[in-house]
Amino acid sequence: MAWEVTIGGASVRAEVKELDGSLYEVVIDGASKLVDVRFPEPGVMHLIRDGEAFEFDLAATDEGQEVTLYGTRYLVDVVDERRKVLRALGRGGKDGGSQVITTSMPGKVVALLVEPGQRVEQGQGVVVVEAMKMENELKASAPGVVAEISVGEGDAVEGGATLVVLAPVEEE
């Protein structure tokens, strides 16, 4: 099976063949590698290549597969080549220019700095979320008009939650 793999902005083509037992042949941009792979415990992959051993922790995130090796995280996006076309079609459809202000970490909304209908400028603070005794002010990345406020001050919010939606500014 063939995959398109993206890491650090660069893409390669990779093909995986399952051999005997835990042996795999992986062809990356034409170069073949033979690896022995085991999963000793949940979320952990142990890999031996030419006698060199590596232990990875694997986790799925919104942006791709997160692979951790000796404390360094690598974000790797792996897409089935057959699906690449579909993914391309799925993009850009309902992009009306709305900005969705979300929090990437769970926390508490300590202050709402805007009101519905208010015009905000690029870089203007919209909402302040506190997590672990630190306050984070989330800002507008472009000018907009407050279309929706989904939270109230004092609310506990999950990571990834939508807080405020900004509609694009109508040109006058």
Next chain:
Amino acid sequence: MSSHNAMFSKVLIANRGEIAVRVIRACRELGIVPVAIYSEADRDALHVRHAFEAYCVGPAPSAESYLRIDRIIEVALEAGVDAIHPGYGFLAENPLFAAAVEAAGMVWIGPPRRAMEVMGDKVTSRKAMEEAGVPVVPGTQDPILDDEEAAIIAADIGFPVMVKASAGGGGKGMRRVDQAEDLASALRGARSEAGSAFGDDRIYIEKCIDRPRHVEVQVLSDASGQHLHLFERDCSIQRRHQKLVEESPCPVLSDELRREMTQVAVRAAEAMDYRGAGTVEFLLAQDGSFYFLEMNTRLQVEHPITEMVTGIDLVQAQLLVAAGQPLPFRQEDLEQRGHSIEVRICAEDPADRFRPSPGRVASLREPGGPWVRVDSCLYPGYEVPVFYDPMMAKLVVWGRDRAAAIARMKRALREFTLTGVRSNIPFYVQVMRHGPFVDGDYDTGYVDRHLGSDLLLDQGHHAEEAILAAVIASHRAEQELAAQGGSSSDNSPAAGSAWALAGRLARLGRS
């Protein structure tokens, strides 16, 4: 001599997280029943799992639980404890809490209230230390009224000086002045900044200590008036006044300076009629002069490095002293053996400006092996709450000398695996191999000076291996799906992406 009082039979730990676990361990080793308290957010916390008894003291926010003196006293009386250990942070340095514990007929495992009150205030502690002959930073704590007076004081102390806000903190209203000509404008700037930040524009002048190190001395006193020191710790590696790396001994302290500094610390403890464990913090200047900063009237986060080099269990010593027993050792029995380093593992992402990163621990493998100690509140599946301090664990190592300790720390950091929550482990990996740290050549400005320039986070030399791992995981996920009779190719591109599935399967341990 005081009579040998019986050890407590039951102690409440008015704290959470790794320090609560630490105190519970000391209690159990002394045959004391440990009683935990917890907030509604901490029902699953490790300290609750370790305790023999546990009581909820209120909702998640600290102000409604761990800081509720009335509620904690109520629980302590209900549980029938003999004494209360406050840990560090929360109520540990609050004399009102100490008073409430004693008024309720229990023993406060901490210093006398007077020492807490005097040391808890910038002005009174400075005055008390000056009287005890402890060197303080030259300057005036009284607000300066006019520019003329300021000029006289500054000239007297000698430039460079610092102009600081009386109500200050966090660097606001603070100015460094290198020469007399710049004084007037610095005063003006500091006053207006202090006024808008604190609503109080009073300022004072202090000598500027260039590139100081933060060196502190552990003291330990018992009820019989024996005041001991357990040598020093260098805690200069800080970020935003938060200590990150600590070591003992301090790599630049001469035997003579060590003798002098520890004697001064003992003098401070004597002046306070101190009892229990405390820490006298100093600023150490480049020229070897040192100045009193503050005294922490409690156990310190970094106490384990002192335990590693002296072999003394400080929490057990605190319990002993509070129970009225004399310390079972004297100053001449104490020795600073080898070298110890601690790093504080926090839920902060060093790749993203140390942003807090609470969440659920997906996988955890803590390091082991000789002379490695992990004081932690973590376990796989633990949800790191957003309400409290981001420190989750302390990694402490010991070595025969500093080089051995650094090598061991590097090894232990590489063994330390924690996913699901971002941590500052990668930052410490870099510090341990960073030239200036390895040479012991650092001061309190170290992190600001080097971070992002020559102290770069590892961008990763194993991208190729990461690709192999990710591709094979995706491949396996597809195989799993096919085996279940479905084909992910039919799914929508977003929902069926192989990596998401791979991660889910990997977590389930299907391989």
